[in-house]
Amino acid sequence: SIAQWSYNPNAVDGPQNWKEDCSTGKRQSPIDIETAKTVMDKELGTFTLVNYNKTLNKTFRATNNGHALEMGFPGRAYNVSGGGLNGVYTTVQFHFHWGANNTVGSEHIVNGKEYAAELHFVSFNTKYANLGEAVDKPDGLAVLGLLIEVGEHNNSAFSFLEVANKLVEPFSIVNDVPAFTFEHLLPDDKTKFFRYNGSLTTPTCLESVTWTVFNDHVFISQYQMNLLRRLKKNGTLAEFGNYRPVQPLNNRIVKSSFP
Numbered sequence: 001s002i003a004q005w006s007y008n009p010n011a012v013d014g015p016q017n018w019k020e021d022c023s024t025g026k027r028q029s030p031i032d033i034e035t036a037k038t039v040m041d042k043e044l045g046t047f048t049l050v051n052y053n054k055t056l057n058k059t060f061r062a063t064n065n066g067h068a069l070e071m072g073f074p075g076r077a078y079n080v081s082g083g084g085l086n087g088v089y090t091t092v093q094f095h096f097h098w099g100a101n102n103t104v105g106s107e108h109i110v111n112g113k114e115y116a117a118e119l120h121f122v123s124f125n126t127k128y129a130n131l132g133e134a135v136d137k138p139d140g141l142a143v144l145g146l147l148i149e150v151g152e153h154n155n156s157a158f159s160f161l162e163v164a165n166k167l168v169e170p171f172s173i174v175n176d177v178p179a180f181t182f183e184h185l186l187p188d189d190k191t192k193f194f195r196y197n198g199s200l201t202t203p204t205c206l207e208s209v210t211w212t213v214f215n216d217h218v219f220i221s222q223y224q225m226n227l228l229r230r231l232k233k234n235g236t237l238a239e240f241g242n243y244r245p246v247q248p249l250n251n252r253i254v255k256s257s258f259p
């Protein structure tokens, strides 16, 4: 089992002191995407997102695990392929990272700029039997990352965030969130994205993630942002948020799908 960890920058269990691959790895996430240094790759192509445009007859499970708000879904209904990914990845959950105020909170930053929040769709490579088999393989996971800004309350897409009212206390679960259409959470233009090989952004920071960060951002309202900020974990979630600081790029190349 893994040790206790937190996002408190000054604590012995804070991000500077996370163990295992978090401290020894060479392909860690998140990173600062320096757009001038990205290399365009025409082979990246477009994504095929199966069922992301549908409202399936299902319910989702929402969890506050003390580190994040997660939406989990049963079965293998939602698939991701194309976009330069090798094979078909099936989506198991999405979750959010955020900060104590709107100037911080995203994990990936772009040309040094931080955003208020970041949404991660986590999928595993169906060449592996299950998430547990895939999680430590170099090509095991694909995460689609979306940078979130606070703006107009123009979207019903994020109305499921009301469930956060029932998840304020750590380790709360709501089992019956009605299904909704994931595509409405993604930016309109899904053809422009960045791609690099990295890791999980939480301990043990396994180096198994093919990362996609979309170039276009999505917007949630200040009210919706505040719903996330009310989630508790011993006080530290509100104080420090739940985003990992950026990690060294080392000798990696960040690709872009567009000029």
Ligand code: SG5
Residues within 6 Å of the ligand: 063, 064, 065, 067, 068, 069, 070, 071, 093, 094, 095, 096, 120, 122, 131, 135, 143, 199, 200, 201, 202, 209
């Ligand atoms: C969050 O980020 C997720 C983890 C996820 C890591 O901490 O936590 C939640 O969403 C709250 C339940 O998800 C889980 O622990 C459920 C499987 O870890 C994984 O997705 C492991 C496969 C790290 O994910 S990230 O690199 O995309 N940020």
Ligand code: ZN
Residues within 6 Å of the ligand: 095, 096, 097, 120, 201
């Ligand atoms: Zn994440």
